[in-house]
Amino acid sequence: MMDACTGRVCSTERVAIISGSNDLCVAGSRFYEGPLGGNQGGDNGSAVLMTVTPSFHPAATAVNDGARIGLRLLKVAGTLKEKEHSLDTVARVASFATDLWRTLNGDTNRPGEYGPCARNGSLRASLLSLWVSSER
Amino acid sequence: MSTSQRRLTLSSMQDARVTEVPVRVLGDCLRGSVALHSSQPHTPAIRAQAALAIAQWQNNKAPASKDAVGSDAWLGLDILLQYFRERFMNTIKKILPSRFTRNISWKRVGNIFTYSDLVKDDEDERDDFSEIGFEEDEEYRVRAAVVTAISSIRAKNGQTPEKVLKFLENELSDGMTISIDDYFDLQEGRSKNLTPDIGDVVRNQGFLNDSIVANSLLALCNINTRPPELDSSFVIPGQLDVGSRTGDISSHPAIPLIQIAYRWLQWGLYKERTALEDDSMVKSGLSNSGASIASSAVTSLYSLALLHQTTMSSNLDSNDESSAVLREITSISFYIDIFDEDKLTDRTRAAAAQAITCICCAADRFLDKNKGPTGLLSALEFLLEKISEFCSSQSVHYMYFLLTVIVLVVYQSQVIQLVFS
Numbered sequence: 284m285m286d287a288c289t290g291r292v293c294s295t296e297r298v299a300i301i302s303g304s305n306d307l308c309v310a311g312s313r314f315y316e317g318p319l320g321g322n323q324g325g326d327n328g329s330a331v332l333m334t335v336t337p338s339f340h341p342a343a344t345a346v347n348d349g350a351r352i353g354l355r356l357l358k359v360a361g362t363l364k365e366k367e368h369s370l371d372t373v374a375r376v377a378s379f380a381t382d383l384w385r386t387l388n389g390d391t392n393r394p395g396e397y398g399p400c401a402r403n404g405s406l407r408a409s410l411l412s413l414w415v416s417s418e419r
Numbered sequence: 420m421s422t423s424q425r426r427l428t429l430s431s432m433q434d435a436r437v438t439e440v441p442v443r444v445l446g447d448c449l450r451g452s453v454a455l456h457s458s459q460p461h462t463p464a465i466r467a468q469a470a471l472a473i474a475q476w477q478n479n480k481a482p483a484s485k486d487a488v489g490s491d492a493w494l495g496l497d498i499l500l501q502y503f504r505e506r507f508m509n510t511i512k513k514i515l516p517s518r519f520t521r522n523i524s525w526k527r528v529g530n531i532f533t534y535s536d537l538v539k540d541d542e543d544e545r546d547d548f549s550e551i552g553f554e555e556d557e558e559y560r561v562r563a564a565v566v567t568a569i570s571s572i573r574a575k576n577g578q579t580p581e582k583v584l585k586f587l588e589n590e591l592s593d594g595m596t597i598s599i600d601d602y603f604d605l606q607e608g609r610s611k612n613l614t615p616d617i618g619d620v621v622r623n624q625g626f627l628n629d630s631i632v633a634n635s636l637l638a639l640c641n642i643n644t645r646p647p648e649l650d651s652s653f654v655i656p657g658q659l660d661v662g663s664r665t666g667d668i669s670s671h672p673a674i675p676l677i678q679i680a681y682r683w684l685q686w687g688l689y690k691e692r693t694a695l696e697d698d699s700m701v702k703s704g705l706s707n708s709g710a711s712i713a714s715s716a717v718t719s720l721y722s723l724a725l726l727h728q729t730t731m732s733s734n735l736d737s738n739d740e741s742s743a744v745l746r747e748i749t750s751i752s753f754y755i756d757i758f759d760e761d762k763l764t765d766r767t768r769a770a771a772a773q774a775i776t777c778i779c780c781a782a783d784r785f786l787d788k789n790k791g792p793t794g795l796l797s798a799l800e801f802l803l804e805k806i807s808e809f810c811s812s813q814s815v816h817y818m819y820f821l822l823t824v825i826v827l828v829v830y831q832s833q834v835i836q837l838v839f840s
Binding site (some may be wrong): 340 | 794
């Protein structure tokens with residue numbers, strides 16, 4: 284959550300901090316000093332807190348629980364075994380998946396124009412990771 | 420004659436108990452004690468790490484409850500707070516702003532600089548140090564690390580102690596008074612056509628503490644608190660709902676912090692909206708310095724809003740100020756308005772996008788299968804639409820911001836999923 288505020292999002296070199304207990308302190312130390320002890324700006328990335336529990340991080344738990352449920356919807360909506368969700372919801376997921384697939388392949392809704400991924404490999408890779416995440 | 424030697428057991432070293440020695444040593448390091456390898460204090464980088472290590476030690480030795488009292492219970496926290504009081508508070512216990520430069524005197528012989536504080540007290544030699552200059556004072560990095568370290572401290576049950584909440588409240592309140600007063604003095608002068616010299620204002624201010632404020636706002640994301648549970652034997656029947664944590668929302672310990680963060684957000688947004696109106700403001704450096712306040716305030720606000728929502732069920736229909744603020748910061752439209760505003764910086768709009776995504780995800784917990792958990796889907800649709808809108812523009816950074824949000828949420832969810840499965 285620190286990421287959007289650091290102002291260093293232009294860099295494509297990112298690091299994920301995976302730590303155990305005391306992960307807030309470890310993440311803080313990485314973000315403040317970096318792995319080599321340089322000042323402010325050694326690391327740029329996201330801290331994944333491995334000890335998220337309802338009693339320790341209730342807000343993060345709420346987001347994670349919701350994201351997990353939402354990802355499951357993207358994964359199972361429209362499959363043969365799945366009958367839980369309404370047709371409207373399934374249609375929305377299908378429409379979103381179509382837009383995502385077109386966008387990451389460099390297409391756009393407007394004829395004669397290149398999509399945002401046409402000349403941007405990083406963007407394409409990021410959207411592809413979202414696609415893969417929804418598939419698993 | 421027996422050659423066996425009795426086992427030596429030490430209970431204290433230099434008036435400190437052995438178990439406290441590590442944190443005492445770290446405290447000395449934080450204060451700038453002389454390092455073993457040289458006659459100089461440790462560098463700010465080392466001292467910042469020492470502050471975070473003290474917090475780590477405190478969390479390992481944390482008492483069972485946040486209400487624990489006694490000199491041993493919060494030793495690490497007390498060392499950090501004492502350091503902060505010594506260095507960054509004045510005699511009337513007001514928190515001082517951060518200085519980013521310091522005056523130094525040195526002399527230069529060829530390409531070699533000699534600083535006056537590195538020579539012994541010799542008046543003849545001191546006269547040679549006539550040149551006065553400015554250097555970056557890295558003390559503010561240590562200060563930022565101390566604030567983060569203090570905010571990370573928890574009891575064993577995961578609750579943030581009261582002292583930490585009070586500290587963050589004071590720090591943000593004092594910083595607000597100083598910064599806003601200075602800025603509005605400047606605005607008032609402009610409105611009355613007094614045309615004050617902005618350079619003078621900046622010099623008189625002597626500090627730009629916005630990054631410290633932004634850091635403190637981000638530190639609010641680390642806290643975890645909930646309304647106190649009352650023992651049923653202390654409650655008059657029919658007056659309070661014991662145990663279910665319902666009732667007056669102002670009883671939640673996070674409410675004062677939410678109100679302060681909300682005021683900082685209004686202030687940061689105002690500053691960003693007016694930053695580009697005047698060239699002289701842009702050139703002064705004053706305008707750009709607040710760019711991180713609004714984004715940090717957005718991040719802290721949605722985090723605190725979710726914390727309040729998950730730890731207390733309350734009725735937000737009342738018309739008091741706290742309810743109005745809570746209604747606003749828990750609604751998606753509030754962040755969408757920030758996102759859609761062209762005058763704001765990309766950083767602030769990205770923080771709003773992150774807030775939208777997280778609040779949408781959190782809402783999925785409450786939706787049943789008939790209605791569909793479409794929170795994450797709605798957020799992703801929104802972000803993808805915005806990415807497509809900017810496909811022909813030069814806002815490459817902007818798109819990275821949005822992607823950061825998407826990937827962050829998705830990866831966060833997956834890793835946590837692995838842990839629990």
